[in-house]
Amino acid sequence: MSDWVDVCPEDAIENEDVIRFDHAGRTFAIYRDADGAVFCTDGLCSHEHVHLADGLVMDDTIECPRHNGRFNYKTGAALRTPACVALATYPARLNAGRVEVQV
Amino acid sequence: MALDQTISVPRDYSLTGPERDRALARGLAAAEWYHSDIPRKEMKALMARSDQPAIRDTLLWIVLLAATAAGGIALWGSWWALPFWLAYGVLYGSACDARWHECGHGTAFRTAWMNDAVYVFASFLAMRNPVSWRWSHARHHTDTIIVGRDPEISVMRPVDFARKALAFVGIPDAFVHFGILIRNAMGQFGPAERDYIPEADIPRATRWARAFVALHLAAWVWALVSWSLIPVLLIGGPRIYGCWQMVMTGLLQHGGLAEDVLDHRLNTRTVVMDPVNRWIYLNMNYHVEHHMFPMVPYHALPRLHALIQHDLPPPNPSIRHAYAEMIRTLIRQQREPGHYLRRILPPTARPYREDLHDADAVPQRPAT
Incomplete structure (x- = not known):
């Protein structure tokens, strides 16, 4: 398993929101749920090449900004067409006021 | 080559013909589109979902x-x-x-x-x-109005006026x-x-x-x-x-506007409508706004319009005005299929994306 990678201060992501994080030539989406816990998935919708960080977080779902496909960002599961293929998920944590991911 | 020196060849609007290959080769399929800038906080507020407006309107x-x-x-x-x-x-x-x-x-x-x-x-x-x-x-x-890719192009050039009239x-x-x-x-x-x-x-x-x-x-x-x-x-x-109201409003969405562009301000139309038509149409008269930000629910589209109107061409002030403008364009397209209506942006707007537009998209051969 790779090392933890620093993303941002924890207050850079609001609860029930998402940001884009680019690292080592890849792009990820970093989420906080309503309780402030952090999660990480691939950054692009599995349906088409669209950044999920421009989408809408509702409860445990992220909705793609172009076609409204939905995923559970905690499990990566595709919930609504046109999204059919699950997102890869990655470990994420809060550590000393910073968001870190293992990608 | 100037447009008036050429004869345009009718385009193939099917999804399996040469226009599809052409769109793919030109990078028009699943491309990045122009978006007006909206701060994330305001965008989140606009995208917020609620059951109440739709329950009211559905009931x-x-x-x-x-x-x-x-x-x-x-x-x-x-x-x-x-x-x-x-x-x-x-x-x-x-x-x-x-x-x-x-x-x-x-x-x-x-x-x-x-x-x-x-x-x-x-x-x-x-x-x-x-x-x-x-x-x-x-x-x-x-692939909005990308010929060979979009299965929902309702106004194809040159338009068949009789067929469109019967659609009502x-x-x-x-x-x-x-x-x-x-x-x-x-x-x-x-x-x-x-x-x-x-x-x-x-x-x-x-x-x-x-x-x-x-x-x-x-x-x-x-x-x-x-x-x-x-x-x-x-x-x-x-x-x-x-179905006449659906056809009346639907034809205005993209009729007479550009093909093969990556800027919804060039290929989509926003029209000011009366409250009855807006209710039947669920605010889809704000069609540029809807295409640019499809995650914004219908009830928030007027707020979205107010927020980005400085970056959009002025909306048509009425259905009648929009039809007059569209029909003039469609008549001219009978002679010049490459012609399309290009609205003037306000000085506050960012320029149109000019890297791809349909003046050179219509297959043409030199006049003989």
């Missing part, structure tokens, strides 16, 4: 459908029934389109099953396969759509449908088509058994006698 819709149908039946045989049937027709055959559209996007309600339930109901009224049209509309948003009474649209449902019910899907529907969804699309065809046939059987027109005026018929 009103159902109550009006029931009341006008009841009035039409109660007054059957009298001319007083006519306004009830005319209103019922529009509520069924036109209002279904916007409900189908909004619930298909999943933005009308916050609660998923409510979107799905109204989506299927509206799909039935509109005679659309709820599975295949969901995929079709996703493609329309990916559902001809041949209602018959074509019912024919598609029958074909789908037999498990038959054409090359264009298979271009945007995943194979795994074909059985589900077949089942829905069978259910919809069965319901329509049941209405015909009911009409024959009762020897009355009322069953077909209630079910299916409004797709013919009540």
